[in-house]
Amino acid sequence: MRALMSALTVIGLFLGLGTHADAEDTIKIGVLVGYSGISLLSGQLTDGAIKLFQKRYGDAPGGKKIELIRRDTTGPNPEVAKRLVQEVVTRGKAQILIGPDFTPNTLAAAPIVTEAKVPTFVIGAATSGIIGEKSPYFTRTFFAIPQLCKPLAGYAVQHNWKRVYLMVADFAPGHDCEKYFSAALAEAGGTLVGNVRIPLSNPEFSAYTQRIKDSKPDGLFIFMPLGEPSIGSLRAVNDSGLKASGVKIMGTGDITDETYVDAIGDAALGTITTGIYSTQHDSAMNKEFVKDFEALNGKSPRIGWSAISVWDALRLIYDGLDAQAGSSFDPDKFMAFVHGRSFESPRGPITIDKGNGDIIQNVYIRRTDKVDGVLQNVEITSMPNEGFR
């Protein structure tokens, strides 16, 4: 037994030395997103973004060759996420993380990445109170709930949709959005005529649409998570005749996300949403991004927000590693470099807040229209430099 132990120790030493020897010229990046289950498409878009980024900018920023460790978080599943983060950080020796996605997963990762000093890019969790509070190593390239939930309140009142009904999914980000939207609506002088929280697993909306009809609002604000709840709610709102009766349908951009807006079909037409990115964004950088992305990864799934969040995380990683060229990776220097960065992204200009690492970005008000026969989120107004509070 003792012989066996010592043999293992010796082997362990060799392995340890082995990884140490080439630590200087490689950097391991853990990518933790959903490659199966409800966020399967986010996983595909993440890989698509990485592929295009490496094709354009190579795979050795600052002379360090990037080695990716991909893991499937399988959805909002904090136990799985925690185990994967632990594995990727301690055994895989990942020095930077992209993901995990979803708020509960991100929270589960916080203590581990803080202790191991692993800069972590939050690309799929929008709840406020995570970035800068749960770990100093978090940076967000996604969005914060207030950024998307507040601006539409003022916009609605300006356009005389003063009586608004609020429909949110019954989970933490939904409650968050409810809070921010109703406060902003009151401030803008609008009236909240009613609100309803809808269970996450809900195939039947008719009771809710009937309630909304009864209160005769000018506008309906919807906050739903990505996927089936968004599709189901918009289709139900359309089928119930709410939209036809002149109620303005609004919401955060999740409800008309490009990855499934086609499945909603014409029921999505005319929906007003706030968004951080639309493939229709009018800039030379974005046009080239969309063209190259589709040429490399195909047209399906359509480019959604996961792609752009990962893209901007990679921009920060590459720039941060370039800045440390020639020396070994220092996570604290890296964080100091990332904080306060401003750059142009295909979505428009973005800034990482100097204080807490959350994102400051333009928020666009968009209308879902048909462009060349395809449903698109067309930007109609932009609200520059929306903060995350």
Place this chain on the structure above:
Amino acid sequence: MISFLTVLFNGIAYGMLLFIMSVGLSVTMGMMNFVNLAQASFSMLGGYVMVAVTQTFGIPFLLSLPIAFVAVGIVSLVIERLVFRHFYGTDDLTQVLLTIGVVFMSIAIVTYFWGGTYRQFSVPPWLSGQQEVLGFTLERYRVFLVVVGGALAIALVFGLERTRFGAIARACVDNGRVARACGLNTDLVFAITFAIGGGLAGLAGALSANLLGIDPNFPLRYLVYLLIVVSVGGIGTISGTLIAGLMLGVADVAVKYYAPQLGGFVIYVITVAVMLWRPRGLMGRSA
């Protein structure tokens, strides 16, 4: 009053949807005593078949429904002959594990062939939008669901449950050796019943696509509803499944309308209450 009746109608329509979704499972589980969770996968497949034939071949929606029934019936027959028939005698847990495995495989297979995106699909114009009926504004697709669900229930009760074939199927399950000794071809009876159950699931997928969407996660998202309806209704009865579907549908919609803060909670309360009161379901046969 108007809103009460509208809510009642919407509840009935939702109940019909639940019935249509779970009747295939009720057939295989009730008549054959085989716990087939893969019914939910057959429904998903039915949805994909419907989309494929309407979009690729331009076949009208109504005609795509029998096609989904037949196509999925054949697929389920093949799977039954190759895999499931070897597990008829085994215990429930084995069947559950086997068929949930098939569900996961179906998700991966569908993702491989059709991708992970939600399928684009819309019903013909005469089935979408609203219709004034006796002063009520009803959704046309819901009226359609109520009609189809009612017709399906009648057809199944009188064409399957209360026929000679229904009796034969139950005889084969209850005592296969005696049934065989009486000259019944149990293998054939099981195969036919299973194919009908699978076909019904396929039809359900095609019919529900408009309200529930079609994507690879379909089976896991709705499996629990199937199980609830079948167990509340009572394993082995089609009329029980219908009653359970309608009861749960109306209760769900009514509570969501009158007390939305209770939300999706009520369907589970009813399920637990019924299970405590009648463990074999509302119309369940005694053991």
